[in-house]
Amino acid sequence: MVQILYANQTPTMGAxxxxxxxxxxxxxxxxxxRLDGAFGPLSVVDHATLRANNTVPMHEHRNDEILSYFISGKIAHLDSSGAVNALSRNVLMLMNAGSGFSHEETNMEETLEALQIFVRPQEQDLPPGVQFYARPADYANGTWQFIAGPEGSGAPLIFRNQVMMYDIHAREGEELRIPEAEGMSPFVYIMRGSVEVEGHALAKGDGFIxxxxxxxxxxxxxxxxIIVVFLVDRKAKASTSGTISGW
Known part of the structure; x- marks a missing residue:
């Protein structure tokens, strides 16, 4: 049985x-x-929009694993490692905040729509760093694409905990079976479009376990x-000291 979290059950900030x-x-x-709403080490998924000609100023995170996943728009990214990168739906980023990492994002073009995914690391105060992933040209080809996972999983981006992330861009009229991994539980999120699952009609912003x-x-x-799937070891050890992921 699926258990659904509808978009209208989740709070909006900055409306x-x-x-x-x-x-x-x-x-x-x-x-x-759970009281804090985490799904094992997968703590928070922020579905965000940022209008053109706006900046989210430099700010620090600690003990958050933060994956930035875009479906529209482009931003200029600046961080405390000295990295300056252009991010978009074709170039994704994962920040491993660890003991402390700061970043700033500026959107100078069309309205940005993205997910910011906050995962709890296995331990607090690990070394900080940042990863970038230029997606292959054919990633929107109707098959599941492996985006992020733990070390040793073969994923292009690495979470420092037992969380995997996939996405798919599929056409109308398809039947899709979500990815599986032993010992991992799925959280499925509808990023764009609509689907039917076990007699339930789900649309953009809805998710289920x-x-x-x-x-x-x-x-x-x-x-x-566009559908995003997280596979999570709900029993994995995780630090709750993160700036966002920890509460």
Whole structure:
């Protein structure tokens, strides 16, 4: 059985302003959710928009693993390592904040739409760093794409905990089975479009988890879609000292 977290059940911050965030706590999909709403080490997924000609000024994170995943817009990224990069749906970034890492983002073009994904690391105060991933030209080809995972998983971006992330850009009328990994539980998020799952109609901003003993359901696409899937070891050791991920 799926347990659904609808978009209208998640709070929006900055409504009407240039930087707007709808904060998703994936664990809240569970009927017996944890008080803090984390889904194992997957703590927070922020669905964000940033209007053109705006900057999120330099600020520090500690003990957050932060993946920036874009579906529209481009930003200029500056951080405390000295890295200056242009980020977009074709170039993703994962910041391993560890003992302390600062960054600034400026959007000078169209409105940006993105997810910022906050994962709890296995330990606090690990060495900080930043990773970038230039996606292959054919990534929107209707197959699941492996974006991030733990060390040794073969993922292009590395979380320092037991979390994997996939996405797919699929056409209307497809039947999709979500990725699986032994010992990992899925959280599925509809980034764009609409799907039907187990008789439920889900649209942009909705997400769901699957009971641990159940086989992953079939998703039937009712429109062109972008779907993001996280596979999580809900029992993994995780630090709760992160700036965002820790609460």
């Amino acid at each position: 009407g302003g240039p930087f707007q965030i709808r904060r998703i706590r994936p664990g809240k999909a569970a009927a017996s959710s 699957v009971d641990d003993d159940d086989a992953p359901p079939i998703l039937r696409t009712d429109s062109p879609v």
